[in-house]
Amino acid sequence: MAGKNEYTPVSSKIQKIIRHVPGEWTFRFTYVGPVKPGQFFEVSIPKVGEAPISVSGIGEDFVDLTIRKVGKVTDYLFDNYDEGDSLFIRGPYGNGFDVEDFEKGEIIIVAGGTAVSPIRGVVQHLCRANPADTHLIAGFKSPDEILFKADFAEWEKLIDVTMTVDGAPEGYEGRVGLVTQYIPEIPIRDISACKAIVVGPPPMIRFSIIELVKRGFNEENVWISDSRKMCCGMGKCGHCRIGGKYVCIDGPVFRYTEHRALID
Amino acid sequence: MGNLDINLKKIKKNAYRYSKVRGETASRVRCPGGEIDVDSLQRVVDIARKYGQGTVNITNRQGFEIPGISLEDIEEVNKALQLIIENRGVNQDEYNGGYPASGTRNVVACPGAKLCPFGCYDTKEFAQDIDRRIFPNDHHVKIAFTGCSNDCAHTRLNDFGIIGQTEPQYDPDRCVGCEQCVKYCSKRSVGALSVVNGKIVRDTNKCIGCGVCVVYCPTRAWTRSEEEYFRLVLLGRTGKKNPRMAEDFLKWADRASITKIIENVYAYLDDYLDRSAVEAKEHIGYIVDRTGFEEFLKYIMKDVHLGPKCEMQGRMYWGGKRYDQGNELRRSMYRFSEKEADQ
Amino acid sequence: MGYVLSTEGFDRTLAKLGERYRIFAPVLKAGEGRFKDTDVIRYDYVRSLEEMELETRSDYSFKEILLPISETLFFFTEDQIREANLDETPVLVFLRSCDIHAVRRLDQMYMGNGANDDYFYERRKELVKFVLIGCPASCENGFCRDMGTDRTEDYAFSLDVKDGKVYCDVRDPELEDAFRPCAEGTEDVVPQSPGESDCHVERPEEVPLSIFTDAMWDEYTKRCINCGRCNFVCPTCTCFTMQDLFYTDNGLVGERRRVNASCMVDGYTTVAGGLEHRKKNGERMRFKVLHKVYDFRKRFGYDMCVGCGRCDSVCPEYISFANCINKLNARVKELEVE
Numbered sequence: 043m044a045g046k047n048e049y050t051p052v053s054s055k056i057q058k059i060i061r062h063v064p065g066e067w068t069f070r071f072t073y074v075g076p077v078k079p080g081q082f083f084e085v086s087i088p089k090v091g092e093a094p095i096s097v098s099g100i101g102e103d104f105v106d107l108t109i110r111k112v113g114k115v116t117d118y119l120f121d122n123y124d125e126g127d128s129l130f131i132r133g134p135y136g137n138g139f140d141v142e143d144f145e146k147g148e149i150i151i152v153a154g155g156t157a158v159s160p161i162r163g164v165v166q167h168l169c170r171a172n173p174a175d176t177h178l179i180a181g182f183k184s185p186d187e188i189l190f191k192a193d194f195a196e197w198e199k200l201i202d203v204t205m206t207v208d209g210a211p212e213g214y215e216g217r218v219g220l221v222t223q224y225i226p227e228i229p230i231r232d233i234s235a236c237k238a239i240v241v242g243p244p245p246m247i248r249f250s251i252i253e254l255v256k257r258g259f260n261e262e263n264v265w266i267s268d269s270r271k272m273c274c275g276m277g278k279c280g281h282c283r284i285g286g287k288y289v290c291i292d293g294p295v296f297r298y299t300e301h302r303a304l305i306d
Numbered sequence: 307m308g309n310l311d312i313n314l315k316k317i318k319k320n321a322y323r324y325s326k327v328r329g330e331t332a333s334r335v336r337c338p339g340g341e342i343d344v345d346s347l348q349r350v351v352d353i354a355r356k357y358g359q360g361t362v363n364i365t366n367r368q369g370f371e372i373p374g375i376s377l378e379d380i381e382e383v384n385k386a387l388q389l390i391i392e393n394r395g396v397n398q399d400e401y402n403g404g405y406p407a408s409g410t411r412n413v414v415a416c417p418g419a420k421l422c423p424f425g426c427y428d429t430k431e432f433a434q435d436i437d438r439r440i441f442p443n444d445h446h447v448k449i450a451f452t453g454c455s456n457d458c459a460h461t462r463l464n465d466f467g468i469i470g471q472t473e474p475q476y477d478p479d480r481c482v483g484c485e486q487c488v489k490y491c492s493k494r495s496v497g498a499l500s501v502v503n504g505k506i507v508r509d510t511n512k513c514i515g516c517g518v519c520v521v522y523c524p525t526r527a528w529t530r531s532e533e534e535y536f537r538l539v540l541l542g543r544t545g546k547k548n549p550r551m552a553e554d555f556l557k558w559a560d561r562a563s564i565t566k567i568i569e570n571v572y573a574y575l576d577d578y579l580d581r582s583a584v585e586a587k588e589h590i591g592y593i594v595d596r597t598g599f600e601e602f603l604k605y606i607m608k609d610v611h612l613g614p615k616c617e618m619q620g621r622m623y624w625g626g627k628r629y630d631q632g633n634e635l636r637r638s639m640y641r642f643s644e645k646e647a648d649q
Numbered sequence: 650m651g652y653v654l655s656t657e658g659f660d661r662t663l664a665k666l667g668e669r670y671r672i673f674a675p676v677l678k679a680g681e682g683r684f685k686d687t688d689v690i691r692y693d694y695v696r697s698l699e700e701m702e703l704e705t706r707s708d709y710s711f712k713e714i715l716l717p718i719s720e721t722l723f724f725f726t727e728d729q730i731r732e733a734n735l736d737e738t739p740v741l742v743f744l745r746s747c748d749i750h751a752v753r754r755l756d757q758m759y760m761g762n763g764a765n766d767d768y769f770y771e772r773r774k775e776l777v778k779f780v781l782i783g784c785p786a787s788c789e790n791g792f793c794r795d796m797g798t799d800r801t802e803d804y805a806f807s808l809d810v811k812d813g814k815v816y817c818d819v820r821d822p823e824l825e826d827a828f829r830p831c832a833e834g835t836e837d838v839v840p841q842s843p844g845e846s847d848c849h850v851e852r853p854e855e856v857p858l859s860i861f862t863d864a865m866w867d868e869y870t871k872r873c874i875n876c877g878r879c880n881f882v883c884p885t886c887t888c889f890t891m892q893d894l895f896y897t898d899n900g901l902v903g904e905r906r907r908v909n910a911s912c913m914v915d916g917y918t919t920v921a922g923g924l925e926h927r928k929k930n931g932e933r934m935r936f937k938v939l940h941k942v943y944d945f946r947k948r949f950g951y952d953m954c955v956g957c958g959r960c961d962s963v964c965p966e967y968i969s970f971a972n973c974i975n976k977l978n979a980r981v982k983e984l985e986v987e
Binding site: 044045046047048049050051087088089090091093094097110112113114115116130198269270271273274276277280281283285286288290291303305306 | 762764766768787887888890903904910912921932944
């Protein structure tokens with residue numbers, strides 16, 4: 043007999059919605075089960091479609107999915123669902139981050155925009171497990187688009203946080219500039235052993251890694267998180283394949299040395 | 307050369323042309339459906355070498371015309387034409403007598419479904435069948451067959467234009483929603499397709515039956531209808547007085563109806579042709595202008611039983627400039643400049 | 650056990666099998682080709698030998714039975730999700746050796762890639778038995794021998810028609826009773842295999858990273874029209890896309906289905922927001938070709954392409970997949986020298 047039908051989505055209640063900015067909200071979905079930062083769920087709206095969304099927070103009985111309103115499914119979600127409503131999810135899928143790998147030694151995390159989601163859980167873990175040696179550089183397009191403000195306020199008390207925006211109106215007091223320009227400024231004791239996680243839009247990842255390598259980072263110590271069109275989440279539909287790898291099952295987290303051999 | 311005493315009317319009927327060069331003529335070779343076998347083509351070459359000047363004109367209606375033939379050689383040329391006439395299956399009255407008429411013109415056809423990816427039926431076969439049914443006849447009738455709505459055969463400049471149609475058949479179970487049919491229908495045809503719920507909806511009213519969707523479908527979700535359908539356009543013409551495009555008369559018509567309608571036009575011409583017209587030759591449209599379309603309709607639709615899918619145009623109107631009423635150009639630039647000069 | 654049957658006898662066998670199985674075989678669909686008066690050979694139900702097209706390779710493969718072109722997965726009512734039913738009648742599929750090898754590739758993707766198996770594929774696959782159609786000669790553009798897919802022993806029974814007689818090697822004991830009473834006799838039967846082909850391919854064992862961005866693919870950017878026929882006819886292409894919909898007459902009810910997808914067709918890599926990862930047709934060609942003869946092997950240890958030649962025959966732009974493999978091989982050799 044055929045096994046379990048993994049395509050069947052499971053009903054889940056929206057416990058809470060955090061409206062960061064107009065087009066970017068975190069939905070807290072009821073979920074009990076194993077899940078890791080960097081993994082993703084398919085948010086499944088019957089008759090509308092499914093969208094792969096990475097996990098931005100993990101709790102006892104929930105997962106947070108931070109969602110950008112950019113397509114048919116997410117438009118429908120933003121326009122029709124509120125706290126207390128139920129919809130469907132399936133997952134988690136993908137490998138995710140093994141947070142234990144980053145508990146020892148120095149680590150620098152570079153994140154851009156919505157891509158803070160997959161590393162939020164990693165940062166939360168390291169705030170507890172390795173606060174002294176954790177450095178976070180987060181970049182957003184503008185002050186209006188900064189996500190997870192409350193989290194950043196918390197994190198700043200525990201770890202080294204560099205928050206920057208690409209551009210800002212006159213009078214903005216925070217840092218302005220691309221994440222890449224802050225990479226050389228992060229104080230690192232042993233560059234060759236320092237680990238790095240880079241998440242964000244493809245060009246940001248590319249230029250951040252150039253900066254890291256310039257500083258003498260060992261490429262073997264760099265992780266990235268990728269994303270592609272992922273219809274099934276289970277290595278069947280084929281859309282997310284790059285070369286011999288399926289982003290949905292072999293990723294989305296890759297070692298940089300493995301990922302650079304994957305050419306679209 | 308002796309004193310020439312030629313019955314010009316008779317040789318014109320015999321498919322020889324009046325030439326501006328005194329004593330010369332040109333032989334017109336009829337190729338129904340614009341098709342010729344290589345043996346006949348060789349014979350055309352032989353005639354042009356022996357009796358002509360070594361050149362052959364390709365006519366606008368897909369025949370050949372061999373110029374530079376001496377009027378005195380007509381009898382010999384007619385003998386040389388005999389095998390061409392037989393090979394092309396053209397009806398004849400008298401063995402070795404050449405072509406028995408020239409009024410009903412060569413029936414034109416685009417390459418059609420034998421060759422062209424877009425052809426919806428075998429245009430040449432249909433054209434040749436019609437030619438055998440209507441030829442020889444002295445009435446001036448122009449007919450053209452074209453495989454699809456591209457109308458490469460320029461059927462709209464003919465009295466009867468027959469445009470192939472297919473009714474696209476859609477199997478939603480074979481459709482992946484790649485939307486190539488939608489794209490190509492919009493780019494190469496009329497944009498009759500749209501996507502609803504991942505599947506394709508065809509606006510049956512807008513669809514012209516060109517079959518572009520069938521050609522571009524990568525999964526065989528679109529296929530052709532078993533039935534062949536035709537759009538019949540009527541009474542287009544070139545000419546000095548009122549050139550005009552043929553207008554739609556029927557769409558989704560069947561072959562038997564088309565055949566019968568064309569056959570029927572000859573009785574109408576017998577009854578209404580103005581015998582005093584120059585060379586007793588009139589474009590049918592001018593006769594229809596005289597008798598009214600209803601009378602024409604009565605004749606051509608006699609014993610015609612249109613199929614269930616067929617639609618007929620209720621009122622027919624033709625455009626085209628009426629040169630007999632005026633030769634003005636609208637907003638003529640020449641006159642503008644004249645006016646400016648006056649000011 | 651090998652059986653020799655008259656064609657009438659074989660039809661009686663088919664009738665007996667038809668009581669237990671739905672029987673699918675390649676069928677010539679007259680007039681259903683791209684162009685007027687052209688045909689297409691694709692899979693459909695059959696009841697007799699005469700209905701099967703056994704001479705010419707099918708244009709579209711058997712895969713439509715295991716992976717329907719358009720398959721409803723779930724029905725949705727206002728608040729319920731219901732899995733689509735499946736006709737559970739067992740199925741017999743007639744196919745050639747290359748295609749039986751293709752089944753292994755489909756299994757690999759749907760039941761051997763990642764932790765989760767594909768439920769909808771699996772439940773169909775469980776119902777199917779395969780019947781080998783012997784090949785007396787190689788197909789147009791086929792290169793099965795070079796891909797090692799010209800023979801198989803993995804079938805329920807085999808079918809060869811020679812001089813008006815039907816020869817079957819029956820391997821599945823459950824089917825013997827359909828043959829025994831209808832056969833004229835028994836003898837050792839070895840299914841025909843195609844032998845030498847005019848078409849040969851040489852595949853590179855390894856490719857350098859630079860091949861991904863090599864100029865050899867630019868040609869296809871210009872020539873290919875990204876219609877995806879090569880993928881849709883391929884017996885080993887497995888990609889699909891999900892579609893959700895509201896029924897237009899009742900917006901509360903709807904369904905989720907999946908349809909075959911093509912990595913050559915626009916939209917394959919487009920993500921929400923509009924970013925498309927492979928825009929050029931040359932890039933898509935490279936993605937497809939390397940998958941078939943390299944990337945799949947890197948992951949699973951054997952090549953994906955089975956050399957059936959369908960993609961060559963179907964291409965409206967006369968792009969030869971086989972020739973592209975050979976071009977790839979030649980280019981890789983050049984790069985090695987450099």
